[in-house]
Amino acid sequence: MWTLIQIELFKIFRRPRTYIAFAAITGLIGIIQFGLKLDGDSYVDFMMRDITSSITVEGKILNGYQVCYIVLQVLLVHVPLLIALVAADMISGEANMGTLRIMLTKPISRTRFLLAKFMATIAYTLLLLVWLAVLALFLNMILFGTDDLFLLKSQYVVLLKKDDIFWRYLWAFGFAALAMTTVASLGFLFSLFAENSIGPIVATMSVIIFFTILSTLNIPVFNKIKPFLFTTHMIGWKEFFDIKVNDANEAIVGSIQNPQKIINSAVVLVIHIIGFFTASVLIFKKKDVLS
Amino acid sequence: MVLYNNMQPIVTVTGLTKQFKNLTAVQDLSFSVNEGDVYGFLGQNGAGKSTTIRMLLTLIAPTHGCIEIFGKELTANRNEILSQIGAVIEKPDVYKYLSAYENLKLFARLSGVKVTEQLLMDQLEKVGLASRAKDTVKTFSQGMKQRLGIAIALVHDPKLIVLDEPTNGLDPQGIADIRNLILHLSRDLKKTVIVSSHLLSEIEQVATRVLIIDRGKKIIEGNAAELFDPSQTIVELQTFDNGYAMEQLQLSVWGQHLQPQRDTAILIKLDRQQISQLHRDLVDMDIQVLSLQPRHSLEDYFLQVTSGNQHVDTYSN
Numbered sequence: 001m002w003t004l005i006q007i008e009l010f011k012i013f014r015r016p017r018t019y020i021a022f023a024a025i026t027g028l029i030g031i032i033q034f035g036l037k038l039d040g041d042s043y044v045d046f047m048m049r050d051i052t053s054s055i056t057v058e059g060k061i062l063n064g065y066q067v068c069y070i071v072l073q074v075l076l077v078h079v080p081l082l083i084a085l086v087a088a089d090m091i092s093g094e095a096n097m098g099t100l101r102i103m104l105t106k107p108i109s110r111t112r113f114l115l116a117k118f119m120a121t122i123a124y125t126l127l128l129l130v131w132l133a134v135l136a137l138f139l140n141m142i143l144f145g146t147d148d149l150f151l152l153k154s155q156y157v158v159l160l161k162k163d164d165i166f167w168r169y170l171w172a173f174g175f176a177a178l179a180m181t182t183v184a185s186l187g188f189l190f191s192l193f194a195e196n197s198i199g200p201i202v203a204t205m206s207v208i209i210f211f212t213i214l215s216t217l218n219i220p221v222f223n224k225i226k227p228f229l230f231t232t233h234m235i236g237w238k239e240f241f242d243i244k245v246n247d248a249n250e251a252i253v254g255s256i257q258n259p260q261k262i263i264n265s266a267v268v269l270v271i272h273i274i275g276f277f278t279a280s281v282l283i284f285k286k287k288d289v290l291s
Numbered sequence: 292m293v294l295y296n297n298m299q300p301i302v303t304v305t306g307l308t309k310q311f312k313n314l315t316a317v318q319d320l321s322f323s324v325n326e327g328d329v330y331g332f333l334g335q336n337g338a339g340k341s342t343t344i345r346m347l348l349t350l351i352a353p354t355h356g357c358i359e360i361f362g363k364e365l366t367a368n369r370n371e372i373l374s375q376i377g378a379v380i381e382k383p384d385v386y387k388y389l390s391a392y393e394n395l396k397l398f399a400r401l402s403g404v405k406v407t408e409q410l411l412m413d414q415l416e417k418v419g420l421a422s423r424a425k426d427t428v429k430t431f432s433q434g435m436k437q438r439l440g441i442a443i444a445l446v447h448d449p450k451l452i453v454l455d456e457p458t459n460g461l462d463p464q465g466i467a468d469i470r471n472l473i474l475h476l477s478r479d480l481k482k483t484v485i486v487s488s489h490l491l492s493e494i495e496q497v498a499t500r501v502l503i504i505d506r507g508k509k510i511i512e513g514n515a516a517e518l519f520d521p522s523q524t525i526v527e528l529q530t531f532d533n534g535y536a537m538e539q540l541q542l543s544v545w546g547q548h549l550q551p552q553r554d555t556a557i558l559i560k561l562d563r564q565q566i567s568q569l570h571r572d573l574v575d576m577d578i579q580v581l582s583l584q585p586r587h588s589l590e591d592y593f594l595q596v597t598s599g600n601q602h603v604d605t606y607s608n
Contacts, residue, residue, distance in 0.1 A: 007397055015388055098384025102443065105348045106401040107374035288311075289350040 004108065004116030005123075012086060012124055021082035021128055025075065029135045032071055033143060036062060040144075047152065055157075057150065064141035065149040065165050069241070071136040076176060076237070080183040080208050081201075082128065087121045087187030088200035091284070095195040095291040110285050118188060118277055125184045126177055133173045151241055158243055164253045172237040175266065179234040182269045183208065185276035186230075192283050195291050230272045236265035301326050301451055301483050302347065307356035309342050309507075316342040318507040320356070324485060324500070329477045331498030331515065332487035339507035340487040341381065344455045347485070348378055360451070374403055377449035381456050383440025387429040391420050391439050394428060395446060402447035411446075418442045434465035441472065452476060454486040458493055466493070473497045510551060524585045525550065526566060528557040531579035539576040545569065 012018050036043060040062040048057065091114075094100035103113065149160040160168070186207060190200035211231035214222050226232050242257035256262070300323035307320040317339040324330045334340045345351040347358060349369055358365040360372045385394045392411060399406045415421045418438040428436060437457065444452060454473070458466045474497055476482040488494050494501060495515070503510040530536040536557060540549060550558035561569065566585060573580055 003400055007400060010397070011386065011389075014386075014393075097386065098382055099386060101345075101348075101350055101380050102378075102384065102398065102440075103401065104350055105373060105376070105378045105380070106398065107370040107403060108401060109370060286352065288352060289345065 001112060001116060004112060005119050008116050008120035009123060012120055017089070018086060018124070021085060022131055024082055025079070025128070025132055026135060028075060028078075029071055029132075029139075032074070033067065033140065036067055036070075037143065051152070051157065060145065060147040061150050062144060063147035063149075064137070064144040065146060065160075065162075065169070067140040067144050068137045068169060069149065069151065071140070072172070072176070072237070075132065075136070076179075076235075079128070079132070079176075079180060081205055083125055083180050083183050084187040084201045084204040085197075086124050087184040088191045088204050089197035090117045090121055090188055091191040092194040092197045092200050093191075095289075096197065098291060100291055101289050104289055111281055114281055114284050118185070118280070121184050121188055122181055125180050129173055129177050129180060133169075137169050137173075149241070153242075158241065159251065160241065160243060161251070161253060164243075168240040172240045175237040175240070175262065178266055178269045178273075179230075179237070182230050182234070182272045182276070185273045185280075189276045189280045189283075192280060192287065227268070230269055233265035233268045236262055236269075239265075300324055301328075301361060302330075302485070303357075303359040304343075304347075305357045305359075307343065307346060307358065308354045309339075309346060309351060310354040316507050317346070317353075317504075320504065320507065320509055322502050322509065322512050324483060326483055327477065327481060327499075328483055329473060329497050329499045330483070330485045331494035331501040332485060332504070333491060333494050333501055334487075334489060334504040336489050338489075338504050340489075340504065341455055342507075343504070344378075344380065344453055344485070344487055347453060348376065348380070349373065350380075374447070375450045376453060377444035377447065377451075378453040379437070379440045379444050379455065379457055380453075381459060383437045383443075385428050385436065385439060385443065388427060390425050390427050391415060391431070391442075392424040394439060395442055398443045399446045404447045414442045414446050415439075417445075433460045434462065434468070437461060437465060437469070441469075445476075450483060452482050452484045454484065456487055456489070458488065458490070470497055523560060524563050524566075526559045526561060526569065527582070527584045528559060528573075529555060529581040529583075530557070531581060533557060536573075536576075536578045539578060543572060543576065545572065 044061050048061070091100065094103060104110065146162055146165075148162050149158075149165050151158040151160070183204065187200060187204040190203045191197065194200050208231060211229045215226055215229050215232040239258060239262045240256060244252045244255035244257055246252055302322075302324035304323070305321050307317055308315070309317040320339070320343060332340050332344070342351060346353050347360070347365075349365065361375065363372060365372055386397070389397070392415065395411050395414060396406055399411065404410070412421055412424065415424050418441055420435060420438055420442065423431070423435065428439065431439070437460075441457075444454075454469075457469050457473075461469065470493065473484055473486060476484055477497075477499075484497075486494070486497065498515040500513065501515045502512045528536070533555065537549075540546060540557070540559070545559060545561075548559045548561050550560055559569065563585070566583075570580075570583060573583070
């Protein structure tokens, strides 16, 4: 099995297309960093314009943790497209090149073949998120330093102490990995049905956009299905940055406001991943290779 | 290790059928391939050759029928059987962004071969690609890709080699190379080869046994030496009452010469010198003959028994 995964990883990382995602993330984060480094104070003033009259904030608001949060809010909406570029190409790309039929005449069961490809897809997804973490968290910590994290929610503000933040980011990236793996498994499933990667990529993004709209629409008739849509749970990483307060309205260091919500979201995402992959195996085992 | 008796067929196909929604691509096809055969699989485009070959390689699941290879049922022993088969299916598609060496190494590992640089370079040397080993495949010509495809098919020293339309898109030199390779595999390396083509001339030069299919059905299977014997011919007989004629012929010595009937004609394979005797016997059997027309060559016969004559008719009109 390890040999198969090695081969799949080798193929993924020898294709120029693979590096588009890494280059895109580097470029986007670079632009945000450049902009904030150049004119970060204006951004903070704009962010704080409605609350400066009621509270006074001391210290360095625009620090590495703050920039990382901004980057994640912006990029985690678009990273699924970059994931789909590779995941949705895993089978359809092979069918398009004509290599699928050669691969499947080798003495490897279709389930093992698919599992190796899926593992390699997950490895790619994780590497992309590690790269995102390196640039968005670690590089920003170096470039902008560290301080408390000040977050504006719709009805309240959250202030996380400097020493109570890093672990939350590690968990947030872990959760994001789960969310992106769900996207990857959906793209992987769609890649079984086409002989070029454009269709599966577009289909994956269409489903994500469609479900995201359903997840955000405040129309009562859709509320019943929202808990079952994986897109509803993909933003669960933000829950790590909501903190409990005591009776005196003071933040409890090391706490999370609603850990059960995170667990529920993680379970829904895992069920989707298992479901998408199981469906892929069942379909692929019976698929006639006509390419 | 799969053991099989020399006299037993390596491949036995029984009642193979493949239905795609409303299309029956292969219908009740049965044939067998013996060890050491170069088995020519002949038919027009769309006759069902590739579908059959893909079923032999587990790329397509049969709707009905049974395939045994090396004496074992294919589906139940898939990996064991495939480990001893090398295949080139139509175009030799490989990873264009990898070099010839990397492609060969990758597929050799998938075939379970203990890969060494020496083994891979030897294999590339055999197909004349050693000097281009490090070049990416996207710079290769069609012929070079085909040779790389063959190197991939042979790298694990398989017992059975399946070549589906191996000369498609090749220039005359490439076609000759493939022909020589098939003969080398069969004569020198004692491999069993199944080779499909829609070109009779290709099969004629290499095959020891031949199967002709048309519209998914078997037309004829036999030894190439007999089928391609220039002294043999096919006589097309049309009578006033074909049913009666068939009945009489089957009861006579001509019964063993009868070929599967096509449309309104009865086909009889015989030595050219026997035609006059056949004519006399038809009169003796009181069969009212409308026409008795010998075909001049196997190609003529091939076009007759397959759908090829339709194309000729189209151009004639």
